[in-house]
Amino acid sequence: MKKASRFAALLAAVMLFGSVAAMPALAAEEGTPTPVPTATAEPTVTPAPTDNGQSAPNNSGSAYIIAQTVTDAAGGEITTIDRDSRFNLILRVADYGAYNNFIPADQISARINSSAFTFTGNAEVGQLYEETDANGAGYYSYVLLFRDVIYNGGGNSVPINLSYLNSTMAMQQLSVTLGQCVDEDPDTPNLMIRASSYGNEAVVAGTPFTLTLTLYATGGQENLNDVVISLTLPDGITMTSGSLSSYLGTMAPKSTRDVSFSLTPSAGFTGGVANITVNSVGTGADTNKAVTGMSTTISVPVSQPDRFELGQLELSDSITLGDSASVTLNFVNKGRNALSNLEATLSGDNLGADTTVQYIGNLNAGSSNSVDFDMTPTQEGTCNGTITLTYEDANGTLKTVSKDFSFSVQPAMDYGNSGDMDNNMDDMQPQQTGLPLWAYLAIGAAVIVVVVVIVVVVRKKKKAAALAKLEEGNDEDI
Secondary structure (H helix, E strand, O other), X not given: OHHHHHHHHHHHHHHHHHHHHHOHHHHOOOOOOXXXXXXXXXXXXXXXXXXXXXXXXXXOOOEEEEEEEEEOOOOOEOOOEEOOOEEEEEEEEEEHHHHHOOOOHHHEEEEEOOOOEEOOOOOEEOOOEEEEOOOOOEEEEEEEEEEEEEEOOOXXXXXXXXXXXXOOOOOEEEEEEOOOEEOOOOOOOOEEEEEEEOOOOOEEOOOOEEEEEEEEXXXXXXXXXXXXXXXXXOOOEEEEEOOOEEEEEEEOOOOEEEEEEEEEEOOOOOOOEEEEEEEEEEEEOOOOOEEEOOOEEEEEEEEOOOOEEEEEXXXXXXXXXXXXXXXXXXXXXOOOOOEEEEEEEEEEOOOOOOOOEEEEEEEOOOOEEEEEEEEOOOOOEEEEEEEEEEEEOOOOOEEEEEEEEEEEEEOOOOOOOHHHHHHHHHHOOOOOOOOOHHHHHHHHHHHHHXXXXXXXXXXXXXXXXXXXXXXXXXXHHO
16 A cells, blocks of 8 residues: 555656646646546547657657656655666656557556666556547556666666567657766776785795785776885895886776785794785876775785704614514704694504504704604514604694604524523533643643753753863864
């Protein structure tokens, strides 16, 4: 009932508007138009009335608009239609074709056919009234209501397709111009950062990276000239190459441009996040209006390089089956950030370890530590094992390092029958016969002494004989 009352009010307003402003020929007639009766004869073909200089179509099958108005949702007339605004369009139509062919109201369909306006469905068609023009020709007058139309911009002409359902009559094409439309953007395009990227991998201190930005010019009517984008860098971030600003030239409304900067965080950067400020400026091509884009901060996480290193393993080359062996792995954190949740795991075959997992905890920068595992192999041969260390770096990323090792297991000695072994050792000793060894050694020493004495005595006797003989020779000479 409320909808019907509003439509009736709109209908009355349009009929009043049309009778006063658009139908001077009809204004002279007395009385209210009567509802449509059943037609009994086709009226004489005469020119249709004209309105505001419009050409009167052939009244044998034509329709045209004789009044128009636009209102807001409450029914009040409006004088300005801005882009993206909504309004009601109300048209009063003189339709000779519908009158001549006895077309009822529920068979009349009207649609807006324009990209400048958005309207879904068909117009609401008011009650048909039978009227007669100044020449005596009959026609129907009725109201078309297009409710909640959206103005998109791009023109102010509203083309309308007027069709007749279940009829062989051709579609009528009507058009109305709305002078209330304001078809222009109120502002010069602005500038903004639509997207940013610093690569697929994390940024590491001391390692260059590329910062890519997508600059966007918002909607408007004019281009932007002399567009420049620039960076303001925090402490510890420098340009790898190039300049802190980039000249992009001209940008059209609703267009984008990509620009890249090569940056490097210092090796000692420990701030965790680098906050980089992005600025953009331009000038309207037509208005020469200066445009300053909204300042944007891009946050880039920067981590120190992971310098967790494993040392040498401490392990015997071989052990005897049944004995225990210990393996020790040393490690050190040479990085600038602490490592978290350090855990060691021992894996391998025939290791016989009671403990295979050890939780070590956190390892501060510059600190070292070690992990030990005790093993008791149960089989001979070569044993292969691996010590795996897992930890979280400063960014919370889980990392893994490992060290392999091997050693041999020798067979055990059989000490089960010690008496037999002693007997065997006795059997292996040679049997002693005759004098003991010390006696032979004493006899040998005595023999050597005797021989020496004899040699000395013989030598003395020979020397004495030689001296005696020499003396005898000397006496004979005398």
